[in-house]
Amino acid sequence: MTFRWIGCLLALLLIVSCSGEDRARAPAVRGPGTPAYGDAIVVGTIGEPSNLLPLLASDSASHEVAGNIFNGLVRYDKNLNLEGELAESWQVSPDGLTITFHLRKGVKWHDGVEFTSRDVLYTYRVTVDPKTPTAYAEDFKQVKTAEAPDPYTFRVTYAKPFAPALASWGMGILPAHLLEGKDITKSELSRRPVGTGPYRFKEWVAGQKIVLESNHDYYEGRPYIDRYIYRIIPDNSTMYLELKAGGVDLMGLSPVQYARQTDTPEFRSRFAKYRYPASAYTYLGYNLKNPLFADRRVRQAIAHALSKDEIIHGVLLGLGQVAVGPFKPGTWAYNPTVRDPGYDPVRARQLLAEAGWRATGPDGILMKDGKPLSFTILTNQGNDQRLKTAQIIQRRLRKVGIDVKIRVLEWASLLTNFIDKRNFDALIMGWTIPQDPDLFDVWHSSKTGPKELNFVGFKNDEVDRLIEEGRRTFDQEKRRRCYWRIQEILAEEQPYTFLYVPDALPAVSARFRGIEPAPAGIMYNFIRWYVPKEEQVH
Numbered sequence: 001m002t003f004r005w006i007g008c009l010l011a012l013l014l015i016v017s018c019s020g021e022d023r024a025r026a027p028a029v030r031g032p033g034t035p036a037y038g039d040a041i042v043v044g045t046i047g048e049p050s051n052l053l054p055l056l057a058s059d060s061a062s063h064e065v066a067g068n069i070f071n072g073l074v075r076y077d078k079n080l081n082l083e084g085e086l087a088e089s090w091q092v093s094p095d096g097l098t099i100t101f102h103l104r105k106g107v108k109w110h111d112g113v114e115f116t117s118r119d120v121l122y123t124y125r126v127t128v129d130p131k132t133p134t135a136y137a138e139d140f141k142q143v144k145t146a147e148a149p150d151p152y153t154f155r156v157t158y159a160k161p162f163a164p165a166l167a168s169w170g171m172g173i174l175p176a177h178l179l180e181g182k183d184i185t186k187s188e189l190s191r192r193p194v195g196t197g198p199y200r201f202k203e204w205v206a207g208q209k210i211v212l213e214s215n216h217d218y219y220e221g222r223p224y225i226d227r228y229i230y231r232i233i234p235d236n237s238t239m240y241l242e243l244k245a246g247g248v249d250l251m252g253l254s255p256v257q258y259a260r261q262t263d264t265p266e267f268r269s270r271f272a273k274y275r276y277p278a279s280a281y282t283y284l285g286y287n288l289k290n291p292l293f294a295d296r297r298v299r300q301a302i303a304h305a306l307s308k309d310e311i312i313h314g315v316l317l318g319l320g321q322v323a324v325g326p327f328k329p330g331t332w333a334y335n336p337t338v339r340d341p342g343y344d345p346v347r348a349r350q351l352l353a354e355a356g357w358r359a360t361g362p363d364g365i366l367m368k369d370g371k372p373l374s375f376t377i378l379t380n381q382g383n384d385q386r387l388k389t390a391q392i393i394q395r396r397l398r399k400v401g402i403d404v405k406i407r408v409l410e411w412a413s414l415l416t417n418f419i420d421k422r423n424f425d426a427l428i429m430g431w432t433i434p435q436d437p438d439l440f441d442v443w444h445s446s447k448t449g450p451k452e453l454n455f456v457g458f459k460n461d462e463v464d465r466l467i468e469e470g471r472r473t474f475d476q477e478k479r480r481r482c483y484w485r486i487q488e489i490l491a492e493e494q495p496y497t498f499l500y501v502p503d504a505l506p507a508v509s510a511r512f513r514g515i516e517p518a519p520a521g522i523m524y525n526f527i528r529w530y531v532p533k534e535e536q537v538h
Contacts, residue, residue, distance in 0.1 A: 030510055030513075032513055033513055033530075033531075033532025033534075033535065034532055034533070035224055035513070035514070035530040035532075036224065036530060036531065036532055036533040036536070037222065037224055037226065037530075038224075038225075038226050038531065038533065038536050038538075039225055039226060039227075039511075039531040039536040039537065039538050040225065040226060040227035040228070040229055040538040041225050041227070041228055041229065041249045041250060041509075041512065041529070042229045042231055042247065042248050042249045042250070043064075043228065043229065043230050043231065043248070043249070043250045043251070044231050044233050044239040044242060044243065044248040044250065044251040045061055045064065045230060045231070045232060045233070045251075046232070046233060046234050046235065046236060046239070046382035046383070047059060047060070047061035047232070047382070047411055048061060048206070048207060048232045048411075048412075049061045049062035049064075049065050049066075049210065049230075050062050050412065050415075051190045052065055052066050052069065052189070052190055052191065052192075052193040052201070053066070053174065053184065053187065053189055053190050053193060054066045054067075054070055054171070054172040055123075055126065055127060055132065055134050055136065055171070055172070055174065055184070056132075056133065056134060056184070056185065056190065058135050058415075058451070058453070059411070059415070060432070064230070065210055065212070065230050066172060066193065066195075067172075067197075068197055068198060068199040068212055068228055068526075069110075069172075069193050069195035069197045069199055069200070069201060069212065070172030070173065070174075070193070070195040070196065070197050071085045071086045071172065071173060071195070071196050071197050072085050072086065072169060072170035072171050072172055072173060073085060073086050073087040073090075073101055073103075073120065073154075073169040073170070073173065074087055074090075074166060074167065074169050074170050075170055076170075076435055076520060076524075077520065077524070078516070078518035078519065078520045078524050078525065079518065079519050079520070080435055080519050080520055082166060082167060082170075084104075085170075086103060086104055086107060086115065086120075086173055086196065087101040087102065087103055087104070087154075087169070088102050088103065088104045089101075089102045090102065090166070092166070095161075096158075096161050096165075096474055097157055097158045097159075097160075097161065098155065098156070098157045098158070099155070099156050099165060099166060099169075100153065100154075100155045101120070101153070101154045101155070101169070102152060102153060103115070103116070103117055103120070103151075103152045103153065103154060104152075104219055105152055106219065107196050107219045108196070108217055109175050109177075109178075109194055109195070109196055110194045110195060110196070110200045110201070110215065111175075111178075111194050113175070113177050115173070115196050116148075116151040116152065117148035117149075117150065117151055117152060117153055117154040118148060118151070118176045118177075119173050119174065119175055119176045119177075120148065120154040120173055121146060121147070121148045121154065121176070122174060122176035122179065122180050123171065123172075123173045123174045123176075124140055124143065124146045124156070125146075126174065126179070126184055127140045127171070128140045128141055128143075132184060132185075133185060133451060135441065135447075135451055135452055135453050136171070136441070138440055138441055138447070139162075139164060139165075139168035139440075140168065140171075142158050142159070142160070142162045142165070143156045143157070143158060144157050144158055144159040145157045160472055161472050161473060161474060162471055162472065163436070163438065163470070163471050163472070163473060163474055163479060164436045164438040164471055167435065167436045172195070173196070174189075175189075175194055175195070178194055191204055192204075196219075197215065197218070198214065198215050198218045198220070198223045198526075198527045199212035199213065199214055199215060199223065199228050200212060200213050200214075200215050202227075207232060208231070208232060209229055209230060209231050209232060210229075210230040210232075211227060211228075211229050211230075212227065212228040212229075212230075213226065213227055213228075214226050214227070214228075218527070220527060221527070223526070223527035223528075223529075224514070224527070224528065224529060224530035224531075225512075225526075225527075225529055225530065225531070226538075227538065231247070231248060233248070234381065234382045235382060236254055236257075236382065236383075236384055239251050240253070240254075240257055240261070243271070243507065244267075246537075249508065249509040249511075249512065250506065250507070250508045250509070250512075251506070251507060252504065252505055252506050252507075253273070253505040253506070253507050254384060254385065254505070255315070255316045255317040255318075255319045255320075255385070255502075255503075255505065256317065257505075257507075258273065258275065258317075258319065258505040258507075259317045259319065260317075262507065269510070270509065270510055271507045271508060271509055271510055272507070272508050272509075272510050272512075272515065273505070273506075273507050274504070274505070274506050274507075274508075274517055274522055275319070275503050275504070275505055276503060276504050276517070276521070277320075277321065277328065277329070277330075277501060277503055277504070278501060278502050278503060278504040279328055279432055279433040279434075279435075280430055280431065280432045280433060280501065280502065280504075281323040281326065281328075281430060281431060281433065281498060281499070281500065281501045282323070282385070282386065282389065282428065282429070282430040282499045282500055282502065283323070283428070283429065283430070283431070283496040283497060283498050283499055284302070284377070284393065284426055284427070284428055284496060284497040284499060285426060285427045285428075285429060285455075285456045285495070285496045286299060286425070286426050286456055286495060286496070287422060287424050287425055287426065287456060287457065288456050288457040288458060288459075288495060289422065289457045290375075290425055292373070292375055292425065293425075293426075295355045295356075296492075296493055296494060297351040297352070297354055297355040298351070298352065298355050298357070298373075299493070299494035299495070299497070300341065300351050300494050301347075301348040301349075301351035301352045301355070301400070302348070302397065302402070302494075302497055303341040303494050303497045304341050304342065304343065304344045304345065304347045304348040304351065305343075305345055305348040305396050305397055305399070305400045305402070306343065306392075306393060306396050306397075306497065306499075307343040307396065308322045308323075308340060308343075308499060308500060309322070309343075310343075310392060310396075311389055311392050311393075311499060311500060312500050314388065314392055315385050315388045315389050315392065315500075316385065316500065316502055316503070319502065319503040319505065320500045320501055320502040320503050321500065321501050322340050322500060322501075323498035323499055323500050323501045324338050324339065324340050324487070324491060324498055325338055325486075325487040325490055325491065325498055326431070326433065326439060326442070326443070326487075326490070326498070327433060327437060327483065327487070328433045328501060329501065331433075331437075332437075332476065332480060333437035333479070333480060333483040333484075334487075335483070335484035335487040335488065337484075337488075338484075338487045338488055338491045339491075341491070341494075345396075345399060345400050348400045349400050349401070352366060352373070352400065352401065352402075355368075356368045356369075357373050357401070360401060363403075364398075364401060365401055365402070365403045366400075366401035366402065372403055373401060373402050373403065374402070374403035374404070374405070375402075375403075375404060375405070375425035375426055376404070376405040376406070376407055376424075376425045376426070377390045377393065377394070377404055377405070377406050377407070377425070377426045377427065377428055378407050378408075378409060378414060378418055378424050378425075378426070378427050378428075379406070379407075379408055379409075379414075379427065379428040379429070380408070380409060380410075380411045380414050380429075381408050381409060381410050381411065381414075382411070385502070386428045386429075386430075387406070387408060389428055389499065390404075390406045390428050391406065393428075394406060419455050420450060420451055420455075422455060422457070427456075428499075437470070437479070437483050438467070438470065438471050439467050439470075439483070439486065440467050440468075440471060441453045441454070442454055443458060443463060443467060443486070443490075444463075444464055444467050444468075445458065445459035445460070445461075445463075445464050446464075456495055456496070458493075458495040460489060460493060462485075462489060463486050463489055463490075466482040466483075466485055466486050467482070467486065469482050470482035470483060470486075504521065506522060508522070511531045511532075511535040511536075511537070512529050512530070512531055513529065513530055513531065513532065514528045514529040514530050515529060
């Protein structure tokens with residue numbers, strides 16, 4: 001479901017919405033000033049959105065912007081508990097199968113039309129419509145019946161218990177009066193969205209920026225910051241120069257920038273830096289339909305040939321931690337007994353030999369049936385951390401006789417021409433880690449179709465069964481057992497080599513006040529950020 005997997009593929013573009021209780025750094029010391037309306041925030045990002053209708057987008061850039069324009073029925077609060085958004089309240093039936101949402105009254109779409117249960121019903125129907133090209137229909141397909149008995153009540157009933165049910169309604173609700181009866185894939189709303197959120201769409205200059213204006217009629221109150229400007233700057237170093245020059249107010253720092261370039265009195269007087277474990281991980285994923293990776297001993301060998309500590313220190317300067325699975329360390333679904341395979345090049349060579357890769361060519365590359373052990377890693381342009389990770393992997397694998405080539409691609413091309421078409425050997429990418437641990441969309445074998453998220457093609461009957469079992473019970477202990485076992489299987493199967501969980505390192509201009517780091521990160525209360533009148537620059 002979108003709400004739980006949004007922002008997946010470009011997770012490291014701008015990590016500002018993750019768990020943040022652990023190591024938040026104190027911001028630059030300034031007085032609180034007096035809250036005032038006005039000014040603008042310029043957010044830097046390396047990725048351009050693809051579609052501002054959240055139902056049709058699978059990249060974080062799109063959801064980053066759309067999240068300011070659209071609301072769901074529910075959302076996570078600062079402490080990562082679900083709370084109402086467009087739903088004022090809800091009731092769950094004793095058997096857990098029916099949820100009745102009571103919608104807020106008086107909420108208006110940005111064009112002035114009132115939000116009602118018709119919009120929720122339309123969003124549900126278009127999501128499960130087979131003609132809608134979305135990766136996020138699965139959660140809504142669990143609904144047996146959906147009804148809107150009156151304009152402010154929406155009720156759904158599930159055929160079976162479905163643990164992620166309530167969280168799934170964090171999906172951005174779409175305007176029925178503008179989309180109903182039309183082909184959503186051809187709607188101009190993908191470029192000029194109309195939502196109910198705190199910001200209204202103003203303009204999109206392709207390749208440069210998207211500008212949003214505050215919604216003075218927002219149901220939670222007018223945001224203090226008048227404009228939200230999303231600047232597209234495809235190079236992190238250039239973005240950093242823009243930050244220092246005042247052309248950008250907020251960006252995710254690279255580890256080098258955080259550790260070596262910003263720890264100065266001058267920078268600290270102008271910016272607040274934050275650091276906390278991101279709800280994201282980076283991985284090396286294999287195309288399991290490629291015969292080269294069909295034998296898991298090859299994948300296990302690669303895992304043993306890599307030193308994750310080397311990657312974390314070399315790429316992240318230590319600002320991250322080893323990933324051994326798809327969950328964030330310390331959370332209830334994370335299995336602490338699953339160990340990293342560990343750096344062991346001798347074992348790597350043994351596994352490759354067992355898989356038939358024994359002979360070596362004149363260049364030292366292992367051979368089998370006359371073919372060299374060689375593959376290409378793809379990753380996206382503009383993410384230096386992934387490129388450096390690929391270079392370290394290339395060097396380490398060369399030492400055990402594996403030839404690796406690296407190809408860096410522009411994001412849209414990588415998605416459209418390679419991931420969607422399953423046209424790759426291996427990828428270095430990242431996922432955000434949703435609050436609910438349901439793994440269905442990324443790991444279930446039914447999600448390997450076109451534009452679906454299990455694009456590596458992983459299929460394991462026991463994992464399928466455990467995923468389904470985990471989402472069919474509200475008992476957290478039973479769910480924990482399912483997810484712990486799944487992590488054991490993934491550690492054995494190695495469909496991905498899980499690499500690291502990075503730290504989020506956002507920097508924000510010190511003129512912004514009202515930022516309160518919390519387990520949800522720093523952006524959860526953005527509409528309450530403000531700039532005192534005397535410090536406003538726009």
